[in-house]
Amino acid sequence: MDTEAVQGREYRPRVIDGALQRALRTAGAVVIEGARASGKTMTALHAAGSHVFLDDDEMGLLASVAPKSLLDGPSPRLLDEWTNAPVLWNLVRRSVDASPATGRFILTGSAVPADEVTRHTGAGRFLRLRQRTMSWWEKLDEPSGAVSLASLFAGEKPAADLGAGIELEAIVGNLLRPGFPAMTELAPDDAADLLRGYIDDVTRADIRRIADIRHEPAVLQQLIASLARAVASPVSHRTLASDMRSIAPTIDAETVGRYVGLLERLFVIESQQAWAPKLRSRATVRVSSKMHLVDPALAAVALRAGPERLMGDLQTLGFLFESAVVHDLTVLASGLRGEVKHYQDSYGNEIDAVVTLPDGRWGAVEVKLGGAQLPKGIESLARAVAQIETESEQEPSFRLVVTGTGPILVADDGTVTAPLSALAP
Known part of the structure; x- marks a missing residue:
């Protein structure tokens, strides 16, 4: 996706790009985790086919009343800051279970959720990558x-x-x-x-x-x-x-x-x-x-x-x-x-x-x-x-x-x- 058109900035290549492409070829969903402002959104957006930003008030409201609708869009579908709408985790998991296709979703987050049991339900369906600051x-x-x-x-x-x-x-x-x-x-x-x-x-x-x-x-x-x-x-x-x-x-x-x-x-x-x-x-x-x-x-x-x-x-x-x-x-x-x-x-x-x-x-x-x-x-x-x-x-x-x-x-x-x-x- 053209990051300049969406975010107003041209994407600068990162080491994680290759790992992300490998993960998308392997798993139904990829989770990119890392510190706030480390570039997760831009990296994910660069690889995405469509996106939704969950830190947007309108999207947050949509997540509370019709969360399934947020999964609709060309793959890979970026769910940015998904931890603002934790319900999406299980919805993505079920969607991945229902299809053999890989590379369907990219989720980004700036904090590890406290509910480790929920996160572990992604075993075999999700791959996690760590986004660090630039070398x-x-x-x-x-x-x-x-x-x-x-x-x-x-x-x-x-x-x-x-x-x-x-x-x-x-x-x-x-x-x-x-x-x-x-x-x-x-x-x-x-x-x-x-x-x-x-x-x-x-x-x-x-x-x-x-x-x-x-x-x-x-x-x-x-x-x-x-x-x-x-x-x-x-x-x-x-x-x-x-x-x-x-x-x-x-x-x-x-x-x-x-x-x-x-x-x-x-x-x-x-x-x-x-x-x-x-x-x-x-x-x-x-x-x-x-x-x-x-x-x-x-x-x-x-x-x-x-x-x-x-x-x-x-x-x-x-x-x-x-x-x-x-x-x-x-x-x-x-x-x-x-x-x-x-x-x-x-x-x-x-x-x-x-x-x-x-x-x-x-x-x-x-x-x-x-x-x-x-x-x-x-x-x-x-x-x-x-x-x-x-x-x-x-x-x-x-x-x-x-x-x-x-x-x-x-x-x-x-x-x-x-x-x-x-x-x-």
Whole structure:
């Protein structure tokens, strides 16, 4: 469908497009879930044959009196923000059951419904896709795309490019450029204003739409700031509660855990699960998850970290950069049906990102902000991979060190190095 004719904006291709087409060929209905403003409507509309917007008052009224009529239209039929009319779930399910045709409906939503039993009735009929904010490859005006994730899994090595890295100022600029499609072209100050408004809307309205909250928005904003401070690191609910007691003296870990769960339902935060392979040594695998905000630029705004602060605080910049790499790998891996986890063992070995595919292939990724840290990154990655029992897990398809300022190279041991700005699907 012509998105410019419907929404007034030309569609910008996304990594999820291929996955959506595969899903429509496979299932009767596809559900696209993700944070508000991440581009779900545009992605779905681009693939749709007809549409209805359930956040429109007139359509909401129609949903209350004649919901079946909303299913009528050329396929795929987009039911945008279907959670505003939950009755549509079972109506779509029954319609899919009544026909062998695939690709009949696309449903989009910005929050996971509380009624998990209702959602599970879609088993075998619905496929779910996660829409994330734009990766650097998607949002930058001229991404090089010199290092393809799919090619790395195929065993291909990129051509060397000693000048592929970008300057630190450009890295900061790219980090602070939001991946929310409507914000990518805004001036930095304007984008920051909108991101502050985004956090305000989440804590004042969105989270209260799905649950009863007794704390004020300022407490939830403090939680988001605390999560931003701990981004790309394991953090407990107890630690978060302690960090929040300056503004909420009696808050406990259980309450914080509930609020974290609500933010996950809104897709504002996403956990990076631990990878637990068999090991050669007696080390034990750490199983704590790492938390990431939906977009690194949102984390920076939550921390009140603008360009000047980040240029002068390389530690904070490093954590945000690691989160950006994990975010982008997650987006790129989704096109391969892959996931991104992390590895840490009791001997102190770590792999910042482990990209796993359904067929058992995996790749190990270390993140280093500066190109000067490449030797250390290559060494630590080799040490961590050596702990893995490769008879059960296979040898890694690739070892990759992602930097900000470094070159594209293939080290003597086969490790690939590349800047984040060069990564592509």
